[in-house]
Amino acid sequence: MGEFIIKMPDVGEGVAEAELVEWHVKPGDPVREDMVLAAVMTDKATVEIPSPVDGTVLWLGAEVGDTVAVKAPLLRIEIAGEGSARADVAAGGEAAEKAEPATDRAGEEPPAKAPVGEVPQPRPTAFEAKTLEAPPPQRAAAAPVPRDIREPVEKPLASPAVRLRAQEAGIDLRQVAGTGPAGRITHDDIDQFLARGAQPAAAPAGLARKTATEEIKVTGLRRRIAEKMRLATTRIPHITYVEEVDVTDLEDLRATMNDGRKPDQPKLTILPFLMRAMVKTLGEQPGINATFDDDAGIITRSAAIHIGIATQTPAGLTVPVVRHAEARTIWDSAAELTRLADAARNGTAAREELSGSTITITSLGALGGIVTTPIINHPEVAIVGVNKIAVRPVWDGTQFIPRKIMNLSSSFDHRIVDGWNAATFVQRIKALLETPALIFIEG
Known part of the structure; x- marks a missing residue:
């Protein structure tokens, strides 16, 4: 098997670099000739980079949002044949010439070839490795909420101060056992309720608190x-x-x-x-x-x-x-x-x-x-x-x-x-x- 290196093309006169804005492939993907591999942008103009060969993607040289210099290696494709091939993908066409075996980066050896009959496993890049990390352990299940001790229509007995505290904490007083006279709920009862690990009552549908965040890379x-x-x-x-x-x-x-x-x-x-x-x-x-x-x-x-x-x-x-x-x-x-x-x-x-x-x-x-x-x-x-x-x-x-x-x-x-x-x-x-x-x- 051989290796074909696609470099950042010259996307315009006087342009020395371009921003990578989209990958259409990832390591391990098969590609066909003329298939779009990536998109780069310069001066608000987006240029698609096609594949000049058939093969399998081995390595991606940049992340979305990175600025890549013209002629810098952009990706490597494994192709049928012996030796190693290098090429510049330019606006007017493609070129390939025989060269010595390429390395992934300076001082690194290319990925080891898989034994005959096995599918080669591409080496993950730094940004792909993030997706291969083990997922974080699942958070322990919350303590079960105690079963209501009153009928839904029964109004619990509590002072205005206790009711205000329960409202601010999101606690349904119908779930709290009162120890005061005639079953009145006290501040101590709320403390005991929370100490047992009981959860505040769920907010009405559409009013639940939201804590999710999303990071969006500006590219x-x-x-x-x-x-x-x-x-x-x-x-x-x-x-x-x-x-x-x-x-x-x-x-x-x-x-x-x-x-x-x-x-x-x-x-x-x-x-x-x-x-x-x-x-x-x-x-x-x-x-x-x-x-x-x-x-x-x-x-x-x-x-x-x-x-x-x-x-x-x-x-x-x-x-x-x-x-x-x-x-x-x-x-x-x-x-x-x-x-x-x-x-x-x-x-x-x-x-x-x-x-x-x-x-x-x-x-x-x-x-x-x-x-x-x-x-x-x-x-x-x-x-x-x-x-x-x-x-x-x-x-x-x-x-x-x-x-x-x-x-x-x-x-x-x-x-x-x-x-x-x-x-x-x-x-x-x-x-x-x-x-x-x-x-x-x-x-």
């Missing part, structure tokens, strides 16, 4: 989100500016455009209108369409407007990017927004579609709340938050009338964007959304 996308949030909040001094916007006319226009849309056109939400309003405003305030390299002390202003759209997926929050929003119409923006959101949610978005934004929009839709304090997508300098639309009474000078009101909650990097500039930016967007015809006027 994959969730770990990258955590790292990104820590980076943003520790390095960026946020200033958040909130303004309400009357979107009554905008909602009327949106409904009219949706009613008249062509079969191949997507349904419009409020986001494409906001994107177009941001494009016009950023043309007037290019300093907000920028990224800040605080290590080098360099601000990069971009003529291209690449708008990231914070999108919730089953795996966690991702930010697909609508590139060159400055060159897109309302309908084109809506179509690209829909395409990217679908790709992000089903895990098919390419790595370049999840990076490179120059400013971000975050929206929770109907769950948007009244006010939010969005966290800037580092290294950008601004993020625009959309809150839910609600009908509110607005005084028009003579009477209150119902209007559709939405808040914009936007955060800025206060190192780069002054409060005046932040307010001017939001007020300009407000003016465009409240008079939506201005969004379509060029120049």
